[in-house]
Amino acid sequence: MVEPDFEKCGGLVPAIAQDAQTGDVLMMAYMNHEAWQTTVTTGKATYWSRSRNKLWVKGESSGHIQKVHEIWLDCDSDTILLKVTQIGGAACHTGHRSCFYRRLDGDRLTVVGEPLFDPQEVYGK
Numbered sequence: 001m002v003e004p005d006f007e008k009c010g011g012l013v014p015a016i017a018q019d020a021q022t023g024d025v026l027m028m029a030y031m032n033h034e035a036w037q038t039t040v041t042t043g044k045a046t047y048w049s050r051s052r053n054k055l056w057v058k059g060e061s062s063g064h065i066q067k068v069h070e071i072w073l074d075c076d077s078d079t080i081l082l083k084v085t086q087i088g089g090a091a092c093h094t095g096h097r098s099c100f101y102r103r104l105d106g107d108r109l110t111v112v113g114e115p116l117f118d119p120q121e122v123y124g125k
Helices: 033-042 121-123
Strands: 013-019 023-032 046-049 054-058 066-073 080-086 102-105 108-111
Touching: 023 033, 023 046, 023 080, 033 046, 033 054, 033 066
Parallel strands: 013 080
Antiparallel strands: 013 023, 046 054, 066 080, 102 108
16 A cells, blocks of 8 residues: 655654645644554544544544545655545634634734634533
């Protein structure tokens, strides 16, 4: 099977999730070999959580899964691009549609857009 070059990056490669319809970048996470195989097999975006040190199916606790439509590899086979449908509308654990909701304006960050859900209600945090 064709797969990314996990050895080049110490076992983890960046994986970018992009909205399949709009082209909006939703998030960036990492995949290891197991996450790659699970994603390819199930059609659900699965990543390696560095903070939890375990496999992480996107949306396993929130219900906001990513249905994978296309998988692309870059020219060096060390970055993955997933074209997805974001179920539930929000990809970010903060409730925002995208993890990239803060824009640099001069020397400060400006929040763009409103959260689509309350993380306190979804995660209990």
